[in-house]
Amino acid sequence: MHVLPQVDSSPSLPRTKRVFFALNDYERRVFFPEYLAAELDALNGEAHWRTDELPSPAYWQTMMQELQPDVIVSCWSTPAVPFSLANAGSPLAYVCHLVGSVRNLVPRTFLERGGLLTNWGDIAGKTVAEHALLLALAALRNQPGWRPIINGPKAVPWRSGTMRLQPRSLYGRRVGIHGFGHVARALIRLLQPFDVEISAYSAGVPTGLMRSAGVTPFTSLLELATRSEVFFDCEALTPQSTASINATVLAALPDDAVFVNVGRGPVVDEPALVREAASGRIQVALDVVCKEPIDPASPLASLPGVILSPHIGGPTFDHFPHCGQRALENLARYLRGESPEALITPELYDRST
Structure with a gap:
């Protein structure tokens, strides 16, 4: 455990900023490995670390009231910030979230x-986009059908596997992207070498922003689906986007289209998606579903052609220290009186999950 240098907080001096690391031991190890120890020690603040694995709500409230932190560094296991600290009159001025959802x-x-709130910002975008590309390529190459051929008769010529699987390429495809946040923009860059034609739709996003990224903006999801041989969903979950990928939109996808979701499960009408996947008309690859972890009894789990991954888009394990590094940089900025990066505005908050 690394504790920041204590600063004299006697009445004759201003109170040192109190930074509370509300992490469990596992989160501390993976986000702040040993090589970040010097940067932890260099912060000019008064650090307090959580010592219990999961405090009860009552104890958490008491702890926060007694400590009165200026900053909370939070992660998956951190309980919700008490309203008494979140509202006016509290010294809490900054919540530095190591991960995504706030x-x-x-x-x-x-x-x-006027409170400040940050998260991992664009760190996740690149790895989630990478995972989306993986899922699309796996679907196009018909990955669910590989094992039966590998385990099949060995006397059959290898070329027969290609004939049975009918693998396809991403090169030259018409690609549609629902959403235009960090993930979508990172995905656009990854898709460039494949010489694809990219279109997008995201409610409220200026069409000029899409055009500047080399993307054709569409005015509706239905129009986007009609033109998409490969359809990526990266949209944030909002009341407007919930179940926006409905039966009509799914039916508009061309035959043999690939549908990939790395955004949020509830953006899709899941029963409608099950029907399309079961028909075999489209190929489906999902990193997210409506209920996670997915129930083994879910129809999606038993459909042979559906590719499922367990919400592991990103950041990947090796990127967690990058999130810790960004948090330390933001803490240093805040303690110097500067503005942290990756700030969550009220508008971004409303589009988050």
């Missing part, structure tokens, strides 16, 4: 009263 951690009122 809606269940901090109330919107914290931002409205």
Whole structure:
């Protein structure tokens, strides 16, 4: 455990900023490995580390009231910030979240009263986009059919596997992307070498922003689906986007289209997706579903042509220290009186999950 240098906080001096690392031991190890120890020790603040694995709600409230932190460094295991700290009158000014989702951690009122909130920003975008590309390629190459051929009769010429699987290439495809956040923009860059034609739709995103990225903007999901041989869903979950990929949109996808979801499961009408996947008309590859972890009894889990991954898009394990590094840089900025990077605005908060 690395504790930051203690600063004299006697009445004659201003109170040193109190930084509370509300992490469990596992999170501490993977986000702040030993090589970041010097940067931890160099922060000019008064550090306190959580010592229990999962505090009870009552104890968490008491702990926060007694400590009165200026900064909370949070992660998956961190309980929600008490309203008494999130609202006006509390010294809490900054919540530095190591990972992505913030809606269940901090109330919107914290931002409205001027509180600062950051997360891993664009770090996840690249690895989630990488995973989306993996899923699309696996679907096009018909990965679910590989094992039966590998385990099949060995006397059959190898070329028969190609004939049975009918693998396809991504090169030259018409690609549609629902969403235009960090993941979608990283995916656009990854797709460039494949000489694809990229179109996109995301409610509220200026069409000029899409065109500047070399993407054709469409005015509706239905129009986008009609033109997409490979369809990536990367959209944030909002009341407007929930179940927006409905039966009509799915039916508009061309025959043999590939549908990939690395965004959020509830963006898709799952029963409608099950029907399309079961028909064999389209290929489906998912990193997210409506109920996670997926129930083995779910129809999606038993359909032979569906590719499922267990919400592992990113960041990947080797990128967790990058998230810790960014948090330390943001903490240093805040303690110097500067603005942290990857700030969550009220608008971004409303589009987060």
